[in-house]
Amino acid sequence: MVNLVWLLMLLVGIATAAFTGKIDQVTASVLEAAELGIEVAIQLMGVMSLWMGLMHIAEKAGLIQALARVSSPLIRKLFPSLREDSPAFGPIVMNLCANILGLGNAATPFGLKAMQELQKENPIKDTASPAMITFLALNTSCITIVPASIIGVRMKAGSVNPTEIIGTTIFATACAMTAAVIVDYLFRKKNRL
Amino acid sequence: MSIFTEIARWIIPFLLFFVPLYGYYRKVPVYETFVIGAENGFKTAVKIIPFLIGILVSIRVFVDSGALEIIIDFFRPLFIKFGWNPDILGIIPLAIMRPLSGSGALGVATQLIDQYGPDSYLGRLASTLQGSTDTTFFVLAVYFGSVGITKHRYALKVGLLADAVGLVASIWIVSVTFG
Secondary structure, eight states: OHHHHHHHHHHHHHHHHHHTTOHHHHHHHHHHHHHHHHHHHHHHHHHHHHHHHHHHHHHHTTHHHHHHHHHHHHHHHTOTTSOTTOTTHHHHHHHHHHHHTTOHHHHHHHHHHHHHHHHHTOSSTTBOOHHHHHHHHHHHHOOOSSOHHHHHHHHHTTOSSGGGGHHHHHHHHHHHHHHHHHHHHHHHHHTOO | OHHHHHHHHHHHHHHHHHHHHHHHHTTOOHHHHHHHHHHHHHHHHHHTHHHHHHHHHHHHHHHHTTHHHHHHHHHHHHHHHHTOOGGGGGGHHHHHHTTTOHHHHHHHHHHHHHHHOTTSHHHHHHHHHHHHOOOHHHHHHHHHHHTTOOBOTTHHHHHHHHHHHHHHHHHHHHHHHHO
């Protein structure tokens, strides 16, 4: 899919340039774009280092666990098909909390562990269980409270206020997550196994 | 909507105050721990360079050749008819790339922010959208793949519908907050 989008943008772009007489522009554009990639990455080094350094303290201080304890009762409500004492809850909550803090590297092992635990309780081994789908719906719609990489890109582009988009990002994330919970609930009702 | 601008003002100082303090209270060697984490951040930034360049080159050709403009012009009358801001159409490449690839979307967002300016309507919209949803296709492939699930049932529909809501919410909140 990514391959297709990448190829189409490139081919359609060059073909359009050929037809509209902008073919000279293509060479200049690709060289500039490659240079921009490096410039952005250098800007990102600073912001990402700062943010991931801070979040490493959060991780070592047990902030993921603390956040997990607080949010656990709420998250349990979203998984009616799991037993109250299911071992899947631990890694599910940890994964979501790590995601919220922007700890992608810490989140993935928890996520894979959660999938393993959910798979143990899954009666049909090659088919996604409702709990798995709920988990992934939450996982893909919930993300970091501070989007460090995009802040870096905004700094590089000379924004007056690079962090001004944090509030709008949190709002949009909250909407997407609420929608994920509702849509998942409706599909679960409709598609009972 | 000033609450969202207030959150944006306070959150980074708050986290920089609270997280190291909590770490110190929990007897974490805060400075050394910070440095180890920062090294990871540095490596992450280096690791995405090839992805960033690949996508930036492709999207830049698409935009500079006028291909994106042709698509936007095609939809513009429709948007004007409904009374929507036709500027929104510039977000199309990012909306397509966002569920497919994280580093790819970052490349597209970078191009849009660079082209329209970070403090323009589209620059802010691209920033918000990039931060507010995740790469649905990638997460489903990795997580289901890891336990051998081949029948995903309605998982993709739920993920993409949530992404669509995230897109609409981003458009709305950016319009309202930044006017």
